[in-house]
Amino acid sequence: MKVAIDMRALPRTGIGNYSQALFEGLPKLFPATIKTVSVADNVIISRQKLRGYINRLSRLWWEQQKLPNLLRKNQVDILHNPMNHGLPIKQVCKSVVTIHDVIPLVFSDQYLKTFVERTYYNLALKVAISRSSMIITDSAFSMNEIIKYLDVPIKKIRVIPLACGKEFKPVLEMNRLKNVREKFGLRRPFLLTIGGNEPRKNVARLINSFEGISEKYSVDLAVVGGDWRGSGFSKGIMKANNVYFLGSVEQEELVALYSSAELFVFPSLYEGFGLPILEAMACGSPVVASNTSSIPEVAGDAALLFDPRDQEDMNRTIRGILGSREIKEELKQKGFERAKQFTWENTLNKTMEAYRYVLS
Template sequence: MKIAFDQQVFLLQEYGGISRYLCSLVRELATMPAITAQVFAPLHVNRNLAGLGNELSRGRALSRLPPKLLRPVMFASKVMARREMARFKPDIVHETYYCEDDFRPNGARRVLTVYDLIHERYPDLFVNSEGTTRPKRVAANRVDHVICISESTRRDLVSYCGVPEEKTSVVYLGVDVDFVQAVTPRRQYHPRPFLLYVGARGGYKNFERFVRAFALSPRLRQEFDLLCFGGGQLQTAERQMIVDAGLGPDQVVQMGGGDEILAALYQQAAAFVYPSLYEGFGIPPLEAMAVGCPVICSNSSSLPEVVGDAAESFDPLDEEAMLAAMEAVLASPSRRSALIAAGQTRYQQFTWEKCARETEAIYRKLL
C-alpha cells in the first residue's frame, strides 16, 4: 500500500503541531510491513521534515519566504507535487490541510485529518473565520474519509460542516514525551513556587479568566506566581489586566525557549493549569503528566477525553470553580500525589505507534 502526503501544510508551518503530527505518523507508517509512505512537498519551509530524511520526504526547504511570494510558491509547489504524486501512483492521498481542489492521482482514495472547529465555534474571535471554514467544509465533504483527533472534534465536524458521521473516525494523537522525561534541569528557572501556563493567551485560551480566578485567593497570591511559557511577551494590555486583577506587576512572568526549558518548567511547577475553552486535542496536559506535574484543566471540548480522571477539572467559564480546583490541588499533598500517579498511567495511552496503527486500518478499509 502506497500513501502520499501532500504539500499543503508544509508551506504554512515552519514548525507546528500539524506538521509534527504528520511527520510522526509518516515515520511510524514506514516501519510497518507492506507500507510505503511519502511526503510530497517540492517547495516548503517546514523544519520537521528534515527529520524524515530523503527516503520519506521529497522536496526542497526554503530558508526564507517573503509573504508576497507565498501564493506563487504555493501554486508552484502544488503543481510539482501533483506531477510527482502521479508518478508515485499512491493508493491513498492523505491531505495535510483544507483544500477545495481535488488533486489526487486517478484511482487514489482521499483521507483528511481535521484537528478542531475553533473557527466555527468561535467565529467572532477571528478576523476572517469563513476563510478557514469554507475550504474545511468543502474538503471534508469531498474526501472519502475524515479522521478527527477527538470525539469532540468529530461531533463538531458533523454539526458545523454537515459531514456524515459514518464517513468519520476518531484517531487520537501520540505524545512525544522523551524530551520532557530526559531533561535534568540545570537550574531553577523561577525563584518562587509557580503555576505553569503554556502557549498562546488570547481568545478561547481563556488566560484572562485564569488570572482573575488565581487573584481571588489571598493564599495563592501570597505563595505562588504564574509563569507563562511561549505565546510571546506580555503585552501592555495584559500587564494592565494583571494589575487590575490585584496581582503585583512581577507576579506573572513570561518565558520562552526550546523544549529543554519547557521540560524543566513542567518538572519545577507546583501544577500545570490549562484553562482553554476549546481544544481539538490538547497535548500539553499529557506532557505535564509524563514528568509528574499535576494537571488542573477545563472540562470543555476534547479535554475530558484526553485527561480522563488524571486531572483536577473545572468549568472554564466559572472563576470560582477554577479557583476551587487550584486550591484543591495546591492545598492537599494527597490530592497532588494522586493526580501525579494517575497522570503517569494516563499519558501512556497516547502513542504514535497506536495512532499509526489505527490510521493504517482506516486506509485499508478504503481500498
C-alpha cells in the same frame, strides 16, 4: 503502498509534530508495507493583509496545479493532508484529511475576520470534505463538532487520538531543572500554563484570579506562549504580580518546566484534543483543566476539572490541590497512567488501518 504526507505545517507546532510522526513513524512501524513521500509548497501565510492574499493565491495554485502532477509522478496511492484542508479538486489518487477541530468556525469573529479569510477557509474545507475518502479527527468531541458544523456523515469520520512524544517524561537531572528555572527567573514554586494571549486559551482569566492564590500559597505563575496574531496581553495583565511571561520556549525547556511545576493549569475554553494535558501528565505534573470540549475526554479521571468561565470555580479547584499533598500525589500517579494510554504506536496503527480501508 505509497503515501504522500503534506508537510506544510510549521515545525514545532502540534500539527507539525503530528505530520512528522506520520512521515517518519509509518515506514518504521510497517517497513514492508508502506513508503511515505513528503510534499510541501514552502509558502508561509503572512499576517499582512496584501501579502497574506498573495500567499493564499500561491498556495491554491500549488494545491490545484502542481500537487496533482507531483502525486502522479511519484505514483502515490494515498495523499494524507494532516492540516485540516488543502486537497486538490482534481483527484489522481485516494485522499485522507485530518480535521483536528473546527475552531475557526466556532470562533469565527476571532479567526476569520476578513471576507478573504472566510472565503478561503470555507472553500478549502468544502474541497477537503468532498474530495477525501476519509476524514480523521482527534477526539469523539471533534467528530461530533465536524458533523454539527460541516454536515459530514458519521461513517466518513474516524477518531484516532494523538499522543505526546517520548521526550515528555520527568526530568531527574537537578542541574537541568535549575538552569531552566534560572533562565526564566523562576525562584519560587510555580504553576504552569500554556496558551499565551490567544483568547480561547483563557489565560487572562487565570491571571486575574491568581493574585489571591499567589499570596496564600507563595507561588508564581509561568505563562508559556507568544503573542497571538501580533497582539499581546493588555498592560494591566502584563503588570500582574508574580506572573512570568516566558514567550515561546524550546521543547526541552518545556519538558523541564512541566517537571518542575507544582501544578499544570489548562483553562482553555475550547480544544479539539488538548495535547498539553498529556504532556504535563507524562512529565509528572498534577493537572487541573477546563471541563469543556474534548478536555474531559483526554484527561479522564487523572485531572480535576473546573468551569473555565467561572473564576471562582477555577480558583477553588486550584486552591484545593495546592492545599493537599495527598491530592497532588494522587493526580501525579493517575496522570502517569493516563498518559501511557495514548501512544504514537497506537495512532500509527489506527492510521494504517484507515489507509487499508480507503484502498479496499
